[in-house]
Amino acid sequence: MAVRVLMLSWEYPPRVVGGLARAVCGLSRALVARGVEVTVLTLGEAGSPFREEDRGVEVIRVRNGFPSSPDLIPTIAHFNFDLIQAAVPLMETGFDLIHAHDWLVAYAARTLKHGYRLPLVATLHATEHGRNQGLHTPLQRYIHDMEWTLTYEAWRVILCSEAMREEASRLFHLPGDKTLVLPNGIEPDEVAVPEGEDLAAFRRAHAAPDQPMILAMGRLVPEKGFHVLLDAFRLILERTPKAKLVLAGEGPQRKALEEQAERLGIAQHVYFKGFATDPVRNRLLHVADVAVFPSLYEPFGIVALEAMSVGLPVVAARSGGLAEVVEHGETGFLVPPGDAGALADALVPLLISPGLREHLGRKGQERARTRFGWVRVAERTLEAYHRILEERRQVRWLSLLDGVRPRDRRADGGAGLEVLPSRYTGDGTLAPATPAPAPGAAAQGGRAGRAARPGHTSPGPASAS
Known part of the structure; x- marks a missing residue:
């Protein structure tokens, strides 16, 4: 059965602000060529259709551009609310996982993850700390916190280079087995020019x-x-x-x-x-x-x-x-x-x-x-998806109120994981289970968790499921 992925990205062609749009587009198209069913939820651009198929990729745009506002945070919040609203009816068709790109979609990604108990994969294309060589303003610190939340909530964090893995691991205290380096790709037709193009005249200009x-x-x-x-x-x-x-x-x-x-x-x-x-x-x-x-x-x-x-x-x-x-x-x-x-x-x-x-x-x-080449990148990404889905099958996703045992719960609170009788070793195999946890206990740490930052409390037992 084909893997079904919900991609969340704040840019996708024809909306191109930086390299992120081309990266998400190239990966999505290559995944579809490998048999993955990909739906991209993204921000629209004036003149672009709200819904289209792009080489097999289902693209749904939630609005045409950001509303005019001097305050970025409410603008991003409205965009995330729109993403959630658009995702809800799609969820009835059944996705296997969510793949979010950068902090601008972090709130929607986290909400959909917990709301539908789907593994979350996060690709971090850059960090606010790196862009500014530090955190110097309240807005920069807010963005950094959103990046921290996204990486905390993710089942895996994908980085585009070893340099980015080192940077993200240092900034967000990521355990080594939670990160994966997958470079961006390129296909020759993406940079081709039409036959008969008068390049000499173009150069003379x-x-x-x-x-x-x-x-x-x-x-x-x-x-x-x-x-x-x-x-x-x-x-x-x-x-x-x-x-x-x-x-x-x-x-x-x-x-x-x-x-x-x-x-x-x-x-x-x-x-x-x-x-x-x-x-x-x-x-x-x-x-x-x-x-x-x-x-x-x-x-x-x-x-x-x-x-x-x-x-x-x-x-x-x-x-x-x-x-x-x-x-x-x-x-x-x-x-x-x-x-x-x-x-x-x-x-x-x-x-x-x-x-x-x-x-x-x-x-x-x-x-x-x-x-x-994107083909190679897509193959490795699909391998990561399969590993994550196999790990997901080894755990039972619990919704717990703090301090309430599973049999006593009345409503959803912080999410936790209860380990079933096997565990993933990190090398693609399953090992015999460790002794069963005490009643009401949830899995902690490992791939899903990490220590809270100084001055911050963890969102709950293994809430990074």
Whole structure:
């Protein structure tokens, strides 16, 4: 029987804010190709249908964009209420588990988990602490708490890189057997351009034929390190005066970056492209000479993978998941985060050597297509689903009021788990049961639990079921 999964995500194409939308879309489509039945509940975009089928994925959108509000928290709360309302009638068809992506859907995920006693899988694509290099405001601390709650409630927490696993384990006190590293993926058709496309004309609109073109893409926010790139580009122009930098992306830092380019005297060599739709992104990838990703914080870096998949050599900061995607000296170059001089030194040889570009680009393309295909990622995700469902069959899900024995309960309170006569060892096998717990006791710790943070109390016995 096919596994049925309810995906919760705050973005899904055509609503694309960052890499999360493409990751959820790519995974969902690949899971469907493996026989999984996937329903995605997400936020709508103006002009997008409220319900559609996307290559076998059932997509249901709950509203068109967030309502205009200066306060993010009530806005997110309303979105989660909408998700729950949309999910309730769907639950009658029977899902096997819930897969939630990031903190913006945490409340709905937790509510549906307990309401329908379904295992919850959480993928954490980034952390608020990492994005801001700490928690400096009440809003940042609130988001961090929501991330903590999501990881606490999850049966498994999926991270996109080993760097993210280390970060999440440290921030949220996750036991090692509760986390799983599954990278994001890429498929060649996602970055293809139509046959007959006049790429030469497209390139001429961005750079002259004799101008080596550097492409940078991403949301214009401080953690992407584009301010470091502009400092590096000033140094590059001293050695390769004809170089052109195309910066594709939109975000709150755009004005500051444009002003920085003016101050540095490089504005005429920098093209602020703005947000690039998927077709425009694909054309840019096919006409650029080199791609650069100077991120100060990058959990994975799916855009770098997209660049590699079309044979574009990559220079990236050695931050987070980028260091696991790019092999230094083999498929591209890695430099220390925030080091403009090192970034310039890595880019200049690629700008002046077509042979080096071709060699690194070919190696990068091979790595991207063999190591990071969505088919492989979906296979490993499905294996994780099956393990979770097998573990779920070994436990009885109890709804308990604090201090009330199961036989005395009158209403649902905090959820707990009572272990049946076998236990999961963590290596795919079931071992003989440990001595039965005392009457009324619930399973504690292990995969489901973890110690509460200092100053916080646990939500209840094994409530992270």
